[in-house]
Amino acid sequence: MRSCDRPRTDEADRLKVLSAGADDSICKPFGLAELAISIEVVLRPMKAVTSSRIVFDRFAIDSTRREATLNDRIIKLTAWEFNML
Incomplete structure (x- = not known):
């Protein structure tokens, strides 16, 4: 988990890390793309469970x-x- 007190990297770097599967918190301000990928990361494990x-x-x-x-x-x-x- 990334600390919100650290200096932030640019959004492109954060998007790469989230897309690779990192669990991460979002620090304000955040972009919509970062929010969308963070939600996808949280929901990712649920996709496998819902298959019948x-x-x-x-x-x-x-x-x-x-x-x-x-x-x-x-x-x-x-x-x-x-x-x-």
Whole structure:
């Protein structure tokens, strides 16, 4: 995390660091591009979590459809089996 008390680098340098994946606080004044990228960095981990389909090689689990497939063929599972999976 960058300290707001330090001398600031120019915005282009801060944008590069944020785009590369740094978690960072924003010091005032800040540009809109810096704010947008900071929000994207915070939301980045959430994108992976929202997917309803998980794929392991040729095996896939779709939590929305509540089905599992192997080699694109549906595996018949009871509700209990799917919940355990």
